[in-house]
Amino acid sequence: AQSVTQLGSHVSVSEGALVLLRCNYSSSVPPYLFWYVQYPNQGLQLLLKYTSAATLVKGINGFEAEFKKSETSFHLTKPSAHMSDAAEYFCAVSHFGNEKLTFGTGTRLTIIP
Amino acid sequence: ETGVTQTPRHLVMGMTNKKSLKCEQHLGHNAMYWYKQSAKKPLELMFVYSLEERVENNSVPSRFSPECPNSSHLFLHLHTLQPEDSALYLCASSQDATVTNTEAFFGQGTRLTVV
Numbered sequence: 010a011q012s013v014t015q016l017g018s019h020v021s022v023s024e025g026a027l028v029l030l031r032c033n034y035s036s037s038v039p040p041y042l043f044w045y046v047q048y049p050n051q052g053l054q055l056l057l058k059y060t061s062a063a064t065l066v067k068g069i070n071g072f073e074a075e076f077k078k079s080e081t082s083f084h085l086t087k088p089s090a091h092m093s094d095a096a097e098y099f100c101a102v103s104h105f106g107n108e109k110l111t112f113g114t115g116t117r118l119t120i121i122p
Numbered sequence: 123e124t125g126v127t128q129t130p131r132h133l134v135m136g137m138t139n140k141k142s143l144k145c146e147q148h149l150g151h152n153a154m155y156w157y158k159q160s161a162k163k164p165l166e167l168m169f170v171y172s173l174e175e176r177v178e179n180n181s182v183p184s185r186f187s188p189e190c191p192n193s194s195h196l197f198l199h200l201h202t203l204q205p206e207d208s209a210l211y212l213c214a215s216s217q218d219a220t221v222t223n224t225e226a227f228f229g230q231g232t233r234l235t236v237v
Contacts, residue, residue, distance in 0.1 A: 018162070045228075052126070052212055052228030053165075099165070109178070110226060112165040 011036040013100045015113035023121045028072075028087040030116050032100035035081065042083040043101040043110065044074055053099060059083060070094070095120045125149065128213050128229035135203065136237055143198040143232045145213030152218050154196040155226065156188060159210040171196060172218070203236045210234070 016031040034040055041060050045053040057068025064076040070093075074085045085098060100113040126147045135141050147154065156168040170178035171190040185207075187199040196213055213229040 043225075050230065052128075052214075052230045053226075054228070055225050058225065109167055109170070114162065114164050 011040065011102050011104060011111050013042075013102045013111060013113040015098075015100050015116050017116055018114065019117045019119065021119040021121055022090045024092055025089050028085070028090045028094065028118065030085040030098050030100075030118065032074075032083045032085065032113060033081050034083060034100075034102045036102060036104055038104045041103045042074075042076060043103075044068065044072070044083075044085050045099045045101060045112075046070075047097045047099065047115075049096070056085070056098075090118075090120050092120050092122065094118060126213055126215055126227050126229035128211075128232050130232060131230065132233045132235075134235045134237060135200065137203060137205075139203075140199070140201045142200065143211055143213075143234075145196040145198075145229055147194055147196075147213075147215040147227070149215055149227060151215040151227070152193055153216045154190060154193075155214040155216075156196065156198055157212040157214060157228075159212055159231070165212070169198075200234075203234075205236050208234055208236045 012035045014033045022028055043058045044056040046056050047053045056072050057066045059066050059076045067073045072087045074083050076083050097115045097117045099115045101110045103110050129144045153172045155170050158166045167180055168182045169188045174190045185202050189197040210231045210233050212231045214226040216226045
């Protein structure tokens with residue numbers, strides 16, 4: 010079985026501050042990991058994905074995530090928050106042999122002006 | 123049009139009504155999916171179609187009936203729904219349902235309210 014846990018259903022940061030959204034995964038085999046973003050009244054859009062290549066993955070809009078096997082984590086970061094980053098962020102996991110994406114419950118990011 | 127398009131964007135229906143949700147993808151993908159997104163719950167995968175054949179049905183009640191007439195179109199037929207079925211229904215597509223790290227492209231969703 011595979012699962013992801015997103016710590017913190019709501020995160021607020023000031024504009025220009027560091028964004029850190031946490032994701033821990035559980036998988037008995039090497040995972041593939043994804044971060045998706047959902048803007049209000051929109052579907053989900055892929056930010057970045059880890060597929061067993063480089064452990065530091067760069068995505069769109071200045072986001073990046075680092076795969077840490079020892080910590081079973083795949084936290085999403087951005088050095089400087091922008092007002093347009095306000096959205097809901099979902100971590101997801103899959104692995105070879107189980108093609109389904111398993112999503113976390115999401116983290117709503119609020120940017121404080 | 124490009125990407126994944128869902129219609130309608132909003133739907134209010136009574137418990138005895140019959141309605142259908144439509145999804146269309148213009149990406150040339152072979153796999154299409156229905157997800158249910160409820161407040162404070164993880165996205166729930168409902169159905170998976172690969173090359174127009176249903177390959178996954180995650181114990182979804184029979185009041186939800188999917189249809190995939192071709193690789194570009196996916197429907198979700200709704201009948202005798204319950205208030206707890208109110209949610210955002212998301213359609214997605216991917217190049218291939220059997221390739222694990224393939225990216226899924228999502229539509230904007232249909233916000234369904236059952237009264």
